[in-house]
Amino acid sequence: MEQPAFEGMPRRLYPCTPTRLSTWLDCPRRYRMTYLDRPPAPKGPPWAHNSLGASVHNALAGWWRLERAQRTVTAAGDLLESGWINQGYADDTQSAQQRETARHMVERYVAGLDPAGEPLGVERTVGTRTERIVVTGRIDRLDERRRSDGDRALVVVDYKTGRRPLTTDDARTSMPLALYALAAGRMFHTECRLVELHHLPTATVHAWEHSAESLGRHLRRAESIAAECADADEHFQAGLLAGRVDTVFPPRPGPACGWCDYRASCPEGSATAAARRPWEGLAVAL
Ligand code: SF4
Structure with missing residues (x-):
């Protein structure tokens, strides 16, 4: 890759979120369209499964913000209904x-x-x-529990509403969950190694207890991805991409292109996967 104009200067800490790093891994072109292009490329219509997921997340967050006496089962259902996001559905x-x-x-x-x-x-x-990096993110729920030895430990809880059943491996391999655990542990000066995926459609919990080593591996991987992002960002911002934008930000076409917000602006993605209807990602689609 051609070196940017400010090569040799100390590189600033790279600010990122786990989502940004994952987007780079999935498809550098989508990364560019999401985070760098100005004006941004037009996005497709909202997805119903995202609306459903946000409605559920909001209801659960709202439930915990109620007074304890008001935290009833019915109250959770009522919050879901009152905050329902009605976007992306067929009708x-x-x-x-x-x-x-x-x-x-x-x-x-x-x-x-x-x-x-x-x-x-x-x-x-x-x-x-x-x-090398400053990583931030938002945890759905951070629990504090007693371990068997009586000590306190923090647990990262992530709600999932997608239709794909999950496994323990999903919890183990999730870089975002590992980064959240690291960040929470450091912020609260309390051990935080347990991460949990709570999959609501199947009412299952998939947990993984990290070691210090496995958290460190995730962190090093995040730094490595962030270094690639930083290089690409610098080239983009320094205007060094004339005729080479797809070399630095190549498309990565595959089946997921059908779900990409930028598919309509991406010839390779459009040629690879048929457009999905906005409600096709629902667990029970019409
Ligand atoms: S349609 Fe596919 S290749 Fe194109 S930007 Fe989206 S994910 Fe990348």
Whole structure:
């Protein structure tokens, strides 16, 4: 890669989120369209599965913000309904069906919670830095639990609403969860190695307990990805991409292109995967 004009100067800490790093890994062109292009490329219509996911996340966050006495199962369902995001669905009938399904999902989940078990954080922003990166992100829920030896430990809880069933491997290999655990542990000066995916559609929890080494591996990987992003960003911002934009930010076409917000602006992606209808990602699509 051609060196940017300011090569040799000390590089600033690279600010990033786990989502930004994952986007680079998935497709550098999508990364450019998402984070660098100005004006930004036009995005496709909203996805119904994202609307459903946001509605569920908002309802669960709102439930924990209620007074303890108000944290009932019905209250969770009511929050889901009052905050329903009605975007991306085929029609009002499908939206209503999905709202009913989501209400059931949220109520079933909340029925298994202890309303008095106050989380340490809800939609809590955490961050940490190394010599190379500053990484920030938002944790759905940060629990504080007693370990078997009596010590306190923090647990990163991530709600999932997608239709794909999850496995323990999803928790183990998730770089975002590992980075959140590292950041939370450092911020609260408390051990945080356990990460959990709570998959509401299947009412299952997939947990993984990291070691210091496995957290370190995820962090080094994040630094390595961030270094690639920083290089690409610098070339973009220094205007060194004439005729080479697709070399630095190559498209990575594959089946996921059907779900890409920028598919309509991407010839390779459009040629690779048919456009998905906005509601096709729902667990039960029409
Ligand atoms: S359509 Fe595919 S190749 Fe094109 S930007 Fe999106 S993910 Fe990348």
